[in-house]
Amino acid sequence: MTKLSIAEQITAAPRRELCSSELTWDPWVHDARPEAPRSPRYGPGASQWDAIPASAPVQTEIPECYRRMPEEELADRIAVAKASLGSRLIILGHHYQRDEIIRWADFRGDSFKLSQLAAARKEADCIVFCGVHFMAESANILAADHQRVILPNLAAGCSMADMADEAQVLACWRQLDEILGRGEDRAAVVPVTYMNSSAALKAFCGERGGVVCTSSNATRVLEWAFMRGERVLFFPDEHLGRNTGVKLGIADDGMVVWDPRRPLGGNSIDALGRARLILWRGWCSVHARFNVAQIAQARRNYPGIHVIVHPECRREVVEAADLEGSTEFILETISSAQPGSQWAVGTEINMVNRLAAEHPDKLIFCLDPVICPCSTMYRIHPAYLAWVLEAFVEGHVLNEIVVPDRVKAAARVALDRMLCLPGQAQPSTARGRGRPRCAT
Ligand code: 13P
Ligand code: SF4
Numbered sequence: 001m002t003k004l005s006i007a008e009q010i011t012a013a014p015r016r017e018l019c020s021s022e023l024t025w026d027p028w029v030h031d032a033r034p035e036a037p038r039s040p041r042y043g044p045g046a047s048q049w050d051a052i053p054a055s056a057p058v059q060t061e062i063p064e065c066y067r068r069m070p071e072e073e074l075a076d077r078i079a080v081a082k083a084s085l086g087s088r089l090i091i092l093g094h095h096y097q098r099d100e101i102i103r104w105a106d107f108r109g110d111s112f113k114l115s116q117l118a119a120a121r122k123e124a125d126c127i128v129f130c131g132v133h134f135m136a137e138s139a140n141i142l143a144a145d146h147q148r149v150i151l152p153n154l155a156a157g158c159s160m161a162d163m164a165d166e167a168q169v170l171a172c173w174r175q176l177d178e179i180l181g182r183g184e185d186r187a188a189v190v191p192v193t194y195m196n197s198s199a200a201l202k203a204f205c206g207e208r209g210g211v212v213c214t215s216s217n218a219t220r221v222l223e224w225a226f227m228r229g230e231r232v233l234f235f236p237d238e239h240l241g242r243n244t245g246v247k248l249g250i251a252d253d254g255m256v257v258w259d260p261r262r263p264l265g266g267n268s269i270d271a272l273g274r275a276r277l278i279l280w281r282g283w284c285s286v287h288a289r290f291n292v293a294q295i296a297q298a299r300r301n302y303p304g305i306h307v308i309v310h311p312e313c314r315r316e317v318v319e320a321a322d323l324e325g326s327t328e329f330i331l332e333t334i335s336s337a338q339p340g341s342q343w344a345v346g347t348e349i350n351m352v353n354r355l356a357a358e359h360p361d362k363l364i365f366c367l368d369p370v371i372c373p374c375s376t377m378y379r380i381h382p383a384y385l386a387w388v389l390e391a392f393v394e395g396h397v398l399n400e401i402v403v404p405d406r407v408k409a410a411a412r413v414a415l416d417r418m419l420c421l422p423g424q425a426q427p428s429t430a431r432g433r434g435r436p437r438c439a440t
Contacts, residue, residue, distance in 0.1 A: 003357050005099035006350050009371060019372035020044035027381045030155065031061040039155065045375030046286040047159035056162055057133060059155040059379070059399075066383040071100075074382040078104055081389035089392075090124040091385075092117070092139070094131035095327045096286075096348040096377040101130045101385060110327045111135040111195055112214045115142045118149075126150065126392050129401075130380050132158045136401040137199040141408050141415065149401045150392070152384035156376045158196055160312075163282035164236035166200040168260040173208070176233065176278070179269055183230060189278070190229035192221060194237050196284075199403040199411045201235065206413035213418060215311050215326035218244040220421055226276075233258070235280030239287070243311045243318050245277045257281050286374045287312035290346040294367040295320045298344035302363070308333060309346030309367070317346060327351060334364060348374050412437075 004012065010023045018024075022044035030039040038058045041048060061067075066074075082089060082104065092114040093105025102108060107117045111131060118127045119142040127149045129136040136151040143149060173191070180188040191210035193201045202212055209228065213221035222244050225232045234241035238257055245255050254276040258265030264272065265281075272278070290313050298305055307321040308330055318324045323333060327347060334343050339361040345352045346367045356364040391398045403411065418424065419436035 006353050006371065006373060007098055007100060009353075013371055017369075017371055019046065019370050020048055022048075023371070023373070023378075026067065026383075027153070027379050028062055028067050028383065030059075030379070032058045033061050042157070042159055042375040043155070043379060045373045045378050046284075046289060047375040050159040050162075050285055052157075052159075053162050053165065055165065056157050057154040059153050059384075062384060062387050066387045069383060069386070071382065074386045077386045078382060078389060081386070081393050084393055085126060085389070087123050089126045089128065089389075090118055090121055091128045092130060094135060094377065095331065095351040095354075096374050097130050097380060098350055098373075098378065099354060100382050101380055102354065104385065105130060110214065110216070111138060112216075113328060115139040118147070119143050122147075126397075128152060128385070128388060130385065132156045132161075132376050133401070134158055134161045134196055134198060137403050138195065138202075138415075140401050140403050141199060141202070141411050148397050150388050150397065151399050151401050152388050153379045153381070154399050156379045158376055160236055160282050160284045161196045161198060164197060164201060164260070164280050166198070166204060169201060169204060169235060169280075172233070172258055172260060172265060172280075173204075175264060176272070179264075179272055180231070187229035189231045189233050190225040191233045191235075192225050193235055193414070194218075194240055197236055199407050202414045203407045203410035206410035206415075206417075210414055211417040212411075212414045215240060216329060217418065217421070217424060218311070219247050220423065221418055222248060222277075224417075224421055231276055231278060233278045233280070236282035237312055238279040238281055238283060239314055239318075240311050241277060241279040242315050243313075243324070245279075246315065250276050255279055284312040286348050286372070287346065288314070289368045289370075289372060290314075290317050292316050292320045294346075294369075295344070298365075298367060302342050302344070305342040305344050305363075306337075307344045307346070307367070313346050321346065331355065334359065334362065337362060348377070350374075350377070 015021055030043045032038050042052050091105050093102045093108045115138045118139050125146050129139050136149050140149040176189050191205045191208050193205050195214045256267050256271050256275040257279050259281040295307050308323040309321040311324050342363040344367050349366050352366040388398045416436040420438035
């Protein structure tokens with residue numbers, strides 16, 4: 001198994017093994033410049049064919065000295081800045097970050113675990129979130145007032161989160177309200193948003209009796225929601241919603257898809273009346289790349305191989321796999337597996353490649369034979385990390401993510417409803433804003 005990072009593999013690979021030749025370009029070619037004020041695309045990688053909304057955050061070009069800096073100098077300067085900030089700084093790295101970033105992370109994890117960890121470390125006033133925009137927003141919601149949350153590249157959004165904006169969800173909600181009413185003993189509809197959504201949508205749920213879920217607790221959260229309402233409106237990931245609905249035994253005709261571009265989401269009034277689960281039409285383009293043919297090929301090549309996929313994959317992929325779960329679940333399952341075991345994995349390639357490098361006693365590979373990282377995670381490059389860290393040392397807070405107070409309070413209500421569910425892991429050292437308020 002190769003020990004090369006994905007960035008090194010991209011440089012070495014023939015064109016046919018990459019989903020885009022632009023992966024070999026430096027990420028700052030996509031930064032906004034005076035002559036090109038915003039990038040029209042998410043950048044090369046899995047989301048490159050998704051439509052980028054006008055509201056997506058823009059990253060202006062980082063200073064030339066960082067663009068020209070050799071890798072070793074960037075590494076030296078990150079190390080010096082990190083050492084000088086000491087315990088004032090926490091660098092968080094999502095599992096999908098490139099190796100050149102993960103090496104600096106104080107903590108690795110999924111988005112929610114990282115936000116909780118940051119909130120529990122009150123001595124840190126600088127939280128650098130090497131992940132994507134909604135993760136930095138969640139960290140800001142959970143963090144104490146003195147903690148500043150920084151996203152090294154503002155263009156690191158999430159194409160799935162961007163598939164549901166507040167105005168569209170509000171329009172959907174009003175139509176459902178007209179057709180289904182508000183409900184009596186139980187609400188007609190309970191809104192549930194996946195962690196991968198804007199703070200505004202978490203606030204939307206907080207204000208309407210709804211809740212947030214993650215890929216590791218979606219089943220428990222939907223059970224909670226169905227105790228309070230007749231139906232659930234689930235956004236923005238259709239696939240996580242459907243895979244969870246299947247686990248809860250909801251029949252196919254009890255699940256409808258709401259396409260925000262069509263009247264009534266593309267449904268009849270009768271179908272909406274029968275539906276138990278209304279699934280927003282949104283998807284992750286990383287996980288949409290996995291298919292049943294890849295699983296069949298892996299089983300032909302390696303009889304007895306274990307197939308493990310993320311629940312953002314389509315239903316037929318999850319059904320053809322042996323196991324499904326969040327990035328943390330995938331990591332723990334493979335890490336604790338027997339030496340010599342074989343794993344075909346359906347999740348982002350930086351994480352799979354790192355698992356393979358860290359477990360040379362097991363065969364671990366990505367189901368997708370083409371190198372195609374998450375476009376936005378890949379925008380975080382050591383040049384941006386060095387830039388924001390050196391600025392912080394100099395007393396300048398660049399690329400700060402601040403959720404407005406009103407949104408923060410309502411989003412926190414929806415997050416607390418999730419945190420207060422029985423069995424939900426609590427941050428043991430959390431104090432102040434990191435601790436959930438369970439009376440809501
Ligand atoms: P988790 O790390 O929460 O499983 O989510 C995967 C993902 O797609 C993050 O963007
Ligand atoms: Fe969004 Fe998918 Fe990338 Fe995660 S992997 S940040 S869900 S586009």
